[in-house]
Amino acid sequence: MLRRIRISLISCIAIAWLAPNVAGAQSARDAVKAHVDKNLDSKDKKPGRSNRSNRARSQSSGPTQNGQAGEAVTLEFTDSELVNPTGPKLPRRLLPGIASYLRLNLKFDTAYRGWLPQQYDSTEVDIASYLTWSVAAKGKFFKYITLRRGSYESNGLSSPRSRNAAVAATAGKHVPKAAKALAYIGFPFLKTWQPIIRYEARAFNTTATPKIPVCIVNYEDSADLMDCPRQQRQLQMISSYETFVAGIRYASPAPSTSIFATRKGKMPPGYLGLGLLSYRKPYQVTIDGDTLEEYLFDGHFRGAGLAFGGKLGGGARRFFANIDFQVGLGEVALTRDFRLNDVAPDDWLIGYLQGNAHAGFRFVLYDGPPTIYFRPSISVGGASFHFVNTRSDEEGSDSAPTVNWDLLWSTRAALEFAL
Numbered sequence: 001m002l003r004r005i006r007i008s009l010i011s012c013i014a015i016a017w018l019a020p021n022v023a024g025a026q027s028a029r030d031a032v033k034a035h036v037d038k039n040l041d042s043k044d045k046k047p048g049r050s051n052r053s054n055r056a057r058s059q060s061s062g063p064t065q066n067g068q069a070g071e072a073v074t075l076e077f078t079d080s081e082l083v084n085p086t087g088p089k090l091p092r093r094l095l096p097g098i099a100s101y102l103r104l105n106l107k108f109d110t111a112y113r114g115w116l117p118q119q120y121d122s123t124e125v126d127i128a129s130y131l132t133w134s135v136a137a138k139g140k141f142f143k144y145i146t147l148r149r150g151s152y153e154s155n156g157l158s159s160p161r162s163r164n165a166a167v168a169a170t171a172g173k174h175v176p177k178a179a180k181a182l183a184y185i186g187f188p189f190l191k192t193w194q195p196i197i198r199y200e201a202r203a204f205n206t207t208a209t210p211k212i213p214v215c216i217v218n219y220e221d222s223a224d225l226m227d228c229p230r231q232q233r234q235l236q237m238i239s240s241y242e243t244f245v246a247g248i249r250y251a252s253p254a255p256s257t258s259i260f261a262t263r264k265g266k267m268p269p270g271y272l273g274l275g276l277l278s279y280r281k282p283y284q285v286t287i288d289g290d291t292l293e294e295y296l297f298d299g300h301f302r303g304a305g306l307a308f309g310g311k312l313g314g315g316a317r318r319f320f321a322n323i324d325f326q327v328g329l330g331e332v333a334l335t336r337d338f339r340l341n342d343v344a345p346d347d348w349l350i351g352y353l354q355g356n357a358h359a360g361f362r363f364v365l366y367d368g369p370p371t372i373y374f375r376p377s378i379s380v381g382g383a384s385f386h387f388v389n390t391r392s393d394e395e396g397s398d399s400a401p402t403v404n405w406d407l408l409w410s411t412r413a414a415l416e417f418a419l
Contacts, residue, residue, distance in 0.1 A: 028215065028295050029223040032285050032334065033343035039287040039401060040348055040387065090316040090364065091371035091418030104139035109375075109414030115204050115239065116382075116407040120284045122214060122293035126207045127239055127281070136414075196271055198245040202408070206239040208282035208296065219298040223338035230294075237298065239281040241408065243326070243354065245307045247273015268310050275307025275326035277354050277383060281406070283332075285340065287387070288401040301385055301404065303330030303352040314362070316373070321359040328352060330385050332403060340403065344387065350403065351388045356381025365415075373416040382407040 026034075093103065114129035213230035217223065249271040283299025285292040305328010314320040330352035332340035341350055360377025384405040 027224045027226050028217050028228065028297075028334070029338055029343070031292060031295060032223070032338075032340065035285055035290075035292040036287065036340070036343045037345070039290055040345055090367065092368035093371070094369050094419055104137065104419045105416055106419060107134075107136040107138075107375075107414050107416040109134050109136070109412050111410050111412035113202075113410040114408070115202075115241070116409070117206075117239075117281055118286065118405050120286065120291050120293070122210060122212045122291065123282070123284055123296055124209045124211065125282050126209070127204045128206070130204070134412075134414075192251060194249045194251065196245070196247055196249045196273070198243075200243045202241045204239050204241075206237050206281060208235040208237070210235075210296065212293065214284075214296045215294055217295055217297050217335060219300065219333075219335055221335055223335045228295075235282065235296070237280075237282065239279070241279040241406075242277070243324075244276040245271070245273055245324075245326075247271050247307060268312050270308065270310030272306075272308045275303075275305055275328065275354070277301070277303040277326055277330070277352065279383070279406070283334070283404065285334070285403075287403060297334040299404070300333040301330065301352075301383070302333070303354070303383075303385070304328050305330075305352070316362060316364050316371075319359070319361050320377075321357065323358075324356045324381075326352070326354040332385060347389060347391050349388045349390060350385055351400070352383060352385045354381075354383040356408075360412075362416075368418065371418040373418070375414040375416055377412055377414075379410045379412075380407070381409075 091105075111132050111134065112129065113132055115127040117125045117127050119125060210232045213232045215228035215230055216235065217225075217228070249269060251269040278301070280298065280300045283297045284295065285297070303326065305326055307324070307326045309322070309324035312319075312321040312323070328351065330350050332350060334340060344350070356379060358377060358379035360375055363374040364371065365374050366372040382405065385403040386400045387403060388400055
């Protein structure tokens with residue numbers, strides 16, 4: 001009898017000792033799935049939100065407190081430069097006789113460009129900022145093709161895309177680089193509605209510094225690997241960011257003097273089409289601020305959806321702004337054979353938002369020919385990935401916990417020659 005009791009006690013002690021070690025020996029796939037389940041289950045259990053429509057109805061839009069109606073406010077949106085242009089009609093080109101068949105603008109500029117990534121408690125991600133140079137061109141060729149902008153930008157003669165982007169690359173292996181390539185082509189043989197293609201690529205040198213020992217999972221590794229060593233050393237990789245748009249651009253032929261319209265259009269030109277997004281960077285799985293700290297991935301973010309945008313203003317001595325957006329469904333690939341989407345519950349999808357706003361002013365330095373412009377400008381943009389609950393008819397199902405965000409920005413100054 002005593003022998004049986006002794007055996008039972010030894011068995012209980014062995015099970016208690018082995019249990020935590022067995023639980024700890026899980027793969028990256030299992031750890032990510034448990035992290036996703038924990039966070040998304042908590043979102044489903046949240047109580048419904050208060051009725052905001054009742055609060056909205058309580059706000060009165062009637063007379064003021066003293067019983068008198070407020071005075072009407074009129075906003076003036078007329079551009080004085082379009083109503084009374086100063087100086088000669090611009091641009092003045094070197095060969096005005098062939099301007100209807102061939103027009104070319106060359107632009108040389110310098111920019112300070114940066115990428116602000118999402119930060120994590122256990123890993124600091126630093127994507128370097130760069131002072132860059134760029135050469136760009138736009139023009140019209142024989143009435144059939146319009147190059148709205150084609151450019152190459154770098155802080156050296158480096159390609160904007162790089163194959164050497166492994167997250168576990170040795171520190172200092174890569175020479176710091178930042179580059180951007182952009183092509184924006186229109187086909188104006190259809191006057192008002194024009195097919196367009198727009199592609200942009202950027203690359204930045206990135207450093208990831210773990211604050212605690214973490215498991216580094218390379219994109220080519222298997223997420224089911226059980227024995228992953230923890231390490232705490234500085235990592236470097238090349239982070240890339242690419243967008244592609246194919247669609248239809250609308251340009252109104254009616255003249256206007258509005259500050260929002262172009263010189264020839266009553267309505268600001270805009271486009272609608274299909275958008276694609278792809279970028280990569282060091283990533284730790286994060287859901288609404290809750291981070292799985294033990295693993296560092298070479299994250300690949302991709303999305304496809306609706307793209308739209310437009311241009312406001314533009315022309316000599318005028319403000320201008322270009323606005324671009326994408327919205328659609330995305331995926332977060334942690335390794336080649338494992339996506340964050342794979343461990344999400346059936347009712348949850350991953351969506352994304354991407355956008356960029358670029359604004360500035362075009363000064364005239366020399367009337368010409370050729371006309372020379374000076375264009376200072378700034379741009380701010382980025383992307384955000386988030387879970388989307390498809391059970392929109394259930395209480396609290398409108399929650400969209402964030403998976404990742406990134407902010408890209410630049411300030412620039414350019415000289416443009418209208419040849």
